Amino acid sequence: MRQIWNTPGGVHPPDNKEQSLTKNIGHLPLPEKLILPLTQHAGTAAKTCVVVGEKVLKGQKLASASAGVSAAVHAPSSGWITAIEERSVAHPSGMSAACIEITCDGEDRWIERVNYPNYQQASAMQLRDLIADAGIAGLGGAGFPSAIKLDSGTKKPIDTLIINATECEPYITADDILIRERADQIIQGIDIVSHLLGKPKTILIGIENNKPEAIAALNQHCQGTGIEVVYFPTKYPSGGEKQLIYILTGKEVPSGQLPADLGMVCLNSGTAFAIKRAVIDGEPLISRITTLAGEACGVNRNYEILIGTPVSHLLQHNNFNQALCSRLIMGGPMMGFSLASSEVPLIKTSTCILAPSHTEIPDDEPPQPCIRCGLCSEACPASLLPQQLYWYSRAKDHERLQSHNLFDCIECGACSYVCPSNIPLVQYYRSSKGDITNALAAKATAAISRERFEFRQVRLEKADIARESKREARRLNTEQAKKMSPSTTQSTGSSAADIIKAAQLRGITKQASPEQQKAKLQRTLLAAQMRLEEAQQRLVQVTNKGSADQQAQQLASVEAARRKVEQTTQRLTEVSH
Amino acid sequence: MVFKQVSSPHGHARQKTGEIMQLVVLATLPGFLVLTYQFGWGLLINLLIATLSAISAEALVLKLRNRPIDFYLRDYSAVVTAVLLALALPPLAPWWLVVVATVFSIVIAKQLYGGLGSNPFNPAMVGYVVALISFPIEMTTWVTPISLLAADISHPGLLESLAIVFTDNSPVDGVTGATPLDLFKHNDGLLVEQIYQNNTLFSRASFAGVGWEWANVAFLIGGLALLKARVFTWHGPMAMLGTLALMSMLFWDGGSSNSPGSPIMHLFSGASMLGAFFIVTDPVSSTVSNRGRLIYGALIGLLVYVIRAWGSYPDAVAFAVLLGNFAAPFIDNYTVPRTYGHDKSRRATAKEKSE
Numbered sequence: 001m002r003q004i005w006n007t008p009g010g011v012h013p014p015d016n017k018e019q020s021l022t023k024n025i026g027h028l029p030l031p032e033k034l035i036l037p038l039t040q041h042a043g044t045a046a047k048t049c050v051v052v053g054e055k056v057l058k059g060q061k062l063a064s065a066s067a068g069v070s071a072a073v074h075a076p077s078s079g080w081i082t083a084i085e086e087r088s089v090a091h092p093s094g095m096s097a098a099c100i101e102i103t104c105d106g107e108d109r110w111i112e113r114v115n116y117p118n119y120q121q122a123s124a125m126q127l128r129d130l131i132a133d134a135g136i137a138g139l140g141g142a143g144f145p146s147a148i149k150l151d152s153g154t155k156k157p158i159d160t161l162i163i164n165a166t167e168c169e170p171y172i173t174a175d176d177i178l179i180r181e182r183a184d185q186i187i188q189g190i191d192i193v194s195h196l197l198g199k200p201k202t203i204l205i206g207i208e209n210n211k212p213e214a215i216a217a218l219n220q221h222c223q224g225t226g227i228e229v230v231y232f233p234t235k236y237p238s239g240g241e242k243q244l245i246y247i248l249t250g251k252e253v254p255s256g257q258l259p260a261d262l263g264m265v266c267l268n269s270g271t272a273f274a275i276k277r278a279v280i281d282g283e284p285l286i287s288r289i290t291t292l293a294g295e296a297c298g299v300n301r302n303y304e305i306l307i308g309t310p311v312s313h314l315l316q317h318n319n320f321n322q323a324l325c326s327r328l329i330m331g332g333p334m335m336g337f338s339l340a341s342s343e344v345p346l347i348k349t350s351t352c353i354l355a356p357s358h359t360e361i362p363d364d365e366p367p368q369p370c371i372r373c374g375l376c377s378e379a380c381p382a383s384l385l386p387q388q389l390y391w392y393s394r395a396k397d398h399e400r401l402q403s404h405n406l407f408d409c410i411e412c413g414a415c416s417y418v419c420p421s422n423i424p425l426v427q428y429y430r431s432s433k434g435d436i437t438n439a440l441a442a443k444a445t446a447a448i449s450r451e452r453f454e455f456r457q458v459r460l461e462k463a464d465i466a467r468e469s470k471r472e473a474r475r476l477n478t479e480q481a482k483k484m485s486p487s488t489t490q491s492t493g494s495s496a497a498d499i500i501k502a503a504q505l506r507g508i509t510k511q512a513s514p515e516q517q518k519a520k521l522q523r524t525l526l527a528a529q530m531r532l533e534e535a536q537q538r539l540v541q542v543t544n545k546g547s548a549d550q551q552a553q554q555l556a557s558v559e560a561a562r563r564k565v566e567q568t569t570q571r572l573t574e575v576s577h
Numbered sequence: 578m579v580f581k582q583v584s585s586p587h588g589h590a591r592q593k594t595g596e597i598m599q600l601v602v603l604a605t606l607p608g609f610l611v612l613t614y615q616f617g618w619g620l621l622i623n624l625l626i627a628t629l630s631a632i633s634a635e636a637l638v639l640k641l642r643n644r645p646i647d648f649y650l651r652d653y654s655a656v657v658t659a660v661l662l663a664l665a666l667p668p669l670a671p672w673w674l675v676v677v678a679t680v681f682s683i684v685i686a687k688q689l690y691g692g693l694g695s696n697p698f699n700p701a702m703v704g705y706v707v708a709l710i711s712f713p714i715e716m717t718t719w720v721t722p723i724s725l726l727a728a729d730i731s732h733p734g735l736l737e738s739l740a741i742v743f744t745d746n747s748p749v750d751g752v753t754g755a756t757p758l759d760l761f762k763h764n765d766g767l768l769v770e771q772i773y774q775n776n777t778l779f780s781r782a783s784f785a786g787v788g789w790e791w792a793n794v795a796f797l798i799g800g801l802a803l804l805k806a807r808v809f810t811w812h813g814p815m816a817m818l819g820t821l822a823l824m825s826m827l828f829w830d831g832g833s834s835n836s837p838g839s840p841i842m843h844l845f846s847g848a849s850m851l852g853a854f855f856i857v858t859d860p861v862s863s864t865v866s867n868r869g870r871l872i873y874g875a876l877i878g879l880l881v882y883v884i885r886a887w888g889s890y891p892d893a894v895a896f897a898v899l900l901g902n903f904a905a906p907f908i909d910n911y912t913v914p915r916t917y918g919h920d921k922s923r924r925a926t927a928k929e930k931s932e
Binding site for chain 1: 578579580581582583584585586587588589590592593594595596597648652654692693694695807808809810860861863865866909913914915916917918919923924925926927928
């Protein structure tokens, strides 16, 4: 067996995984509506490529990846686009973001699929494009677009592929059940990735030893493939990418760098499954396995949910009792965030919906003073000094925070978990990280502004000097000219008249022909009429529902549009005559 | 449906700060019992006076500071300070001595710095040192251990003890006497062997010095229990005891008349074990990293020996700890652990590289 390296720190919260493992992967009835945020991944939002009212088929692309780090979004079922607007999304801040809403037609009709069943013959580029086109982003929770991760071209050659099946968060069993039921497809996915990366020397599947069934399933399918299943003692947060890489290889990802810099790629097992679906079956990422857990739900189980399914739909079908529920969490209890509303949709990174009872996760007690007991630094997997970071965070001492490596904190929550004084440490770190990032951005802007100002000063000075020297030269010239011949003044006068004439001529030639003018005016008139119509319609709406202020505004815009139409009509008649 | 919004992580480990403090108090119990057996009722009276004054002083300042009294009292930190003082102050000391030491600890050394967690010095040790410097006679009058009392003398009973404490009566002659460390401090040219033969404190002892040896063993047991319960790490106590043992070995001098005493005598005399497991491990006033705690513990061990051997006080844990407290932030600056993904550890004051 391969050597295992032990990470420092870590905690052992109660597993709570058995509750959701009593049943196999379930399916929900099709929801009435699906809401698809344009940002379900790490990076910039996707660009919409459908319009409201359009009919879409299952698997049709709704939004394509923007430049840089981004991922496409597809229709999880067939139906009509009924809205493209801001909706509240699953985000710790409870913010709204652009979403596409599909009203399902219930037919669930597929679009024509593009696939590569013989992926061995496909080039790396083709496969990568297909994965990019399928909108696959890390399903473990971070949501980094996979195609970008697999694009090692510019960096070191990849010699190690690590599949993360650790699933160290309590309650979550999505990867576990997926492996138990579909290990063969995951292995196929790994094979595709391996082919794409040019057959890395080492392929490892990292998994905690609390999943014996999954380990057995993997071992069975890995025989003779060269893929090594490595299991190790259960400890949170072994599933963090950096932690897993250390556990399996003894190497640390240098601060501020990526695994690719070490010649490694780390993918979640669910992502490998999604890649298999995309490449062999031609299905883009439109569904995932999500664990539903917690005592406030009558049923605890894993579901293969359509992306965009509202959380409320999932809860409704599982005897959810809100009175019992202390909070609604997306993700696990350690790193998941609480949802303000159950109307938000499940997205590509939704590993779990946790609806704990008040006894399961009671309300937080008020924090007591930090006594620097050091339990947090014993628990920190990154060997930070959380208690010091806390003091510096409270003091807003950015310099000290950085010298204590705040930005190497992975926000796993182990420190807050063990804190006997109930201090929300992670919250302090997040806030400080934001403050420092903002301060650095402001500093950078200030530096640019200063540079521009200084440059402008120099430019103005130079211009002054140039003007001065020109003036001086002209003065000298005229003086010389005066001395040379007094008759030249007359010729300058006649040339001025010439210039005026030439300008008039230019004006005439620039004027378009009457036909062109007429066509242009007709176009303007048509546009103005349309605008008028639109404004009138909106006026009707506003009169019914809007405020007085809005009405006045709308009335003004109708008036403006009408005037434009009148003016254009008048001009048109003038030109026609 | 609308839900409550809370920051992650959701759920916490069970242990609370108040419980940790209670554990510490509980772990002093073996030592407390042995001391009470050896030195009589005085300890219990110390404990009562110290606890009452600590809690009242804490409550009063919290009220002045407009803090919720009940909430802060329940962290049990004032009780820990009181217990440590009660164990450190001489039994049958006048009541006002205990009150002065405790109130100074709580009000000046802790609350005026901002309360629990904000004090740079160990409150109990500050109180102890204030009392020691201000009232040297009262502070150095120790009761004779029970097994060394003459046949016709016994420790005062409860009522008699109360009378001694509250009316400033001196205890009967023969009830008080020297401690093992006193003997070595005031050694007039005797070989160590002679001291051991001449003085009942050593001649009747099992291995170190009557009275203190078993008290130190009891504190060692309590300390190991706390170590097992992961209330603190081994670094501080072991570094302190190791350095103390090393120093006393180096200067043991073969038992000449100049010898400051054997390693066993130093480890199991005075406040060695109490200091190592209950004072050095005070997290608030110590260093924060494990490497830092090694240096911090070693520094205190070194200072304890230096003051015991060549200073003017027979025991030195309180002074050594306070000097260690002074040095803690400085040690912290150089002992930040190496973070994941970094080649080496940084200084706490390192500047971000400008790129």
